[in-house]
Amino acid sequence: MIRQCWIAAAVAAAVIGMNLTGCSAGGRAEQDETQPGGTGLAGSETDTESGSLKEITFVLDWTPNTNHTGLYVAREKGYFKEEGLDVKIVQPPEDGAVVLVASGKAQFGMSFQDSLAPAVAGESAMPVTAVAAVIQHNTSGIVSRKGEGMDRPKGMEGKTYATWEMPIEKAMVKNVVESDGGDFGKVKLVPSTVTDEVSALRTKSVDSIWIFYAWAGVKMELEGLDTDYFAFADLNPAFDYYTPVIIANNSFLETDGETARAFLRAVSRGYEDAVKNPREAAEILCAAAPELDPELAAASQEYLADKYQADAAQWGYIDPARWNAFYGWLNENQLLDTQIPENAGFSNDYLPQ
Incomplete structure (x- = not known):
């Protein structure tokens, strides 16, 4: 959500x-x-x-x-x-x-x-x-029903993934799947904004979802849904944003x-x-x-x-x-029309000294 x-x-x-x-x-x-x-x-x-x-x-x-x-x-x-x-x-x-x-x-x-x-x-x-x-670190990743082979990115081949249809999102998923030896073209992209991840997985409306573990992942634990999960930050250092x-x-x-x-x-x-x-x-x-x-x-x-x-x-x-x-x-990866300069868009100058 x-x-x-x-x-x-x-x-x-x-x-x-x-x-x-x-x-x-x-x-x-x-x-x-x-x-x-x-x-x-x-x-x-x-x-x-x-x-x-x-x-x-x-x-x-x-x-x-x-x-x-x-x-x-x-x-x-x-x-x-x-x-x-x-x-x-x-x-x-x-x-x-x-x-x-x-x-x-x-x-x-x-x-x-x-x-x-x-x-x-x-x-x-x-x-x-x-x-x-x-x-401090990116806590997001891909969650799926346990035991269906999606504990690693390559396992998403032939399975459905709920996508927001965003270029950066899809490029990141493509990167981790192909770095794991998979074929991103074989991932079945289902345009969907999932609001209840537990229900979506239990009803098998989708097989995998991008979540932030602090909320959706914890909710799955509380509701007793057994899942597999891999974190983006563990697979590509650039994704620890x-x-x-x-x-x-x-x-x-x-x-x-x-x-x-x-x-x-x-x-x-x-x-x-x-x-x-x-x-x-x-x-x-x-x-x-x-x-x-x-x-x-x-x-x-x-x-x-x-x-x-x-x-x-x-x-x-x-x-x-x-x-x-x-x-x-x-x-x-030319994901934007304009190159982003180094150190653009952030500042630590206003934090307590």
Whole structure:
């Protein structure tokens, strides 16, 4: 379910010239403020019982989940207020979080390095920058029913794969299948946006699905579905890219960098708390988004606890070598109309020093 936002973000890059006003989150779960506010790039100030706070809008990539926990922990524990901020967490409009951040209607948002690629360079470039890695390593891969030979990429031959029909997605699957000695042409591509991975596999509507293990994989474990799984990061070092990331509006970063740093100081504390106490963090997330399954949220939070920061020196750090490796792979395979320059699209300058 979570990865549906990839489609919206990729489409957003193509429609940046469309009218950016009147965005709404119609159809999304009602949680927090579902209508993105026009707070302005530098933020506005609001009087509260604790004084004057600067308003910041953060737009999610999809409905609330454990990728977002640090935001809710920072809000619940008052870390934003300690930094002088009043942070509104909103659902994305139909054309995606990237468009809302690029337009200046939100200062920050959630996105992914792969889906940001069209926005980084060329005529479709958008004024956004990745400023923090939410999870340090790529936790996505291909899941299938156990024992059907798809525990390795070559095993996808002759089987159905639920594809989003995205060029980068299909190129990555092709790479791992052929690197394993398989024939990608023999993989049966079924255009499908799977919203319930467990049901899709159990009913055999598809044989394999690209998932992010922290949510869909954990859900399969809880529901007792035996699966085989291989991770992209284990098969090609270039595929250990950053997903998800926090993005910010470039004009906001240029004109109000100190506020950006204050925001990331608070968010860092939120994710650090989620690492130290995942159970408490899951409870905070579920209190903010009561539609979530508490058991799934708790189990997902436990899975992510050692993955938010992993081997990085601090939460949020983006390794230039790994960032450039993935975009370099896109360049080499001519998957975009424009080559992405080295070190384009990210910055560690706003993380706590």
